[in-house]
Amino acid sequence: MSAAAEPKVYGWCPGALRPMMSGDGLVVRVRAPLGKLSVTQARGVARLSEEFGNGLLDISARANLQMRGIREDAHEDLIEALRALGLIDPDASAEARRNVLPAPFWAEGDDTHAIATGLSAALAGAADLTLPGKFGFAVDCSAEPVLQDIAADIRIERSGGTLILRADGAGAGLPVTRESAVAEALALARWFLEQGGAPEGRGRMHRLIARRGPPAAHAAPVARTAFAAKPGAVPSGTLAALEFGQMPAATLAQLADHGPIRLTPWRMLLVEGAKSLPPLPGLILDATDPRLQVVACTGAPGCLQALSSTRDLARELAPHVPAGTKLHISGCAKGCACPGPAPLTLTATGENEFSLIRNGTAADQPLKTRLSASALRAAPELLKEGS
Ligand code: SF4
Structure with missing residues (x-):
């Protein structure tokens, strides 16, 4: 990897009291106690996301809810409102x-x-x-x-x-x-x-x-147990996956009409007690949806370190990802969306330009370099070559 492409490693994760600046404003990460939002809390977070941020919510790989695009001058008011909802710790540490x-x-x-x-x-x-x-x-x-x-x-x-x-x-x-x-x-x-x-x-x-x-x-x-979460009914409710782990705030508010929400580390929400859920923007309810085979980080323009956008390409390549495998598209070599190895990874090296890595992380040695997004769109079989 070239020095110019070296991603910045912060070594810490954003919190609510210690937010992180991103390309679209502050990222405020809410660590809901026991990973659960009551109906009131879920509706409250959705309303605050629209009032103080850009109305987009992420679920992190550690089952935290990230409010995106929060205006710096609104952070204090947001914290007070989240505190009233019982979602803020006494201090940042x-x-x-x-x-x-x-x-x-x-x-x-x-x-x-x-x-x-x-x-x-x-x-x-x-x-x-x-x-x-x-x-x-x-x-x-x-x-x-x-x-x-x-x-x-x-x-x-x-x-x-x-x-x-x-x-x-x-x-x-x-x-x-x-x-x-x-x-x-x-x-x-x-x-x-x-x-x-x-x-x-x-x-x-x-x-x-x-x-x-x-x-x-x-x-x-300790015995090893493999578990693969899928959207659909589970004994305690219904699991709904989020496309790229993100949803509009309105979707969270509408989900809260069906029950309290549990946050999961699988980029899915568990709606307690729900037998089924309506189709809503950002939700994936079908366990065979090809978008479940792709992960993509925020990318440009939302992330300051991104060398390219990621999600449009991920959406277009999803139907071409071979069954049973996974494609990770990363806006830089940091690989936030999938820190471990993936069967296929495209790491941005420039605007709409990617390296292809097989069975590795976003920072590993590529099999191919300088693949343009347009070439990948035109010939998605490039993903399979050399396998
Ligand atoms: S991997 Fe994606 S989200 Fe993480 S720093 Fe790089 S571009 Fe940003």
Whole structure:
């Protein structure tokens, strides 16, 4: 990758109290407690998005809701309104620490609900714990884990009927109980820091585990469970996918007419109790929709670092992506929409110009370079060449 194309790495994620400037205004990320918006909260966020922003809402890979295009001079008023809805932490550091992702199918009073609630409160109160900005926890305690493929540094999951605390990257963990899980998770976070997992304030658990392995007591094996979310009915409601993880605020308001909303890390919303949902702008309700096979970041003009637009091309190439595979289109080598490897990746290297990478990340060595968007549109089979 050329130095000119080197993306800027911030090492932190935007919050509500610490927003990030983007090409279309401030990005304000709302970390809804337990990943749930009540009907009132969902309608409120939708109204505020239109009043103070550009009316577009993203769902992040950690199941947070991003309000886009917020005017700088409106940020303070927005925060007060979000605070009145119960969606704002006491301060920016508590907001950053409370990075807890519960499995979206939790039920009131079950292990996921109880542990995620306790962990969120403990992290918010642990003012001495200075973790890297992206360091996160996953609480995934149902019989079949659903978050094992989702990025997290510390995991509490069920394996063979036992709750296990596991450092990301380790194949084994520490058996815990509902009562001990929160304290042990915080102890593991402190161990990560003591072991030098975050030099200069940055670092991820899986990198530390690759260097030195997990703590000696983490010896209970954890079974791997693959889970693929699809739009459609689930026991607790209906899952609706969002095209490129984005929707107009009006869609969120209309979804709230059907029930409370749960945010998921699969770029989908779970509408609690809904048996079906109407077609609304930005929603994908059909599990065979080809757009489910493409991911594309904000791209130009919404992202300041983007070298090209991404989503129009992704929409056009979606029907040509071979079945069972995935195409990632990235506006630069940072690969925000898909940090891990994808079967096919197009990384922008200039305006409407892309490199093709196979089985890699947006920053990996390309198989082909200087592919123009128009050539890809005219001959989408270029994606399959060399496979
Ligand atoms: S990957 Fe996309 S969203 Fe992320 S910095 Fe690059 S252009 Fe922006």
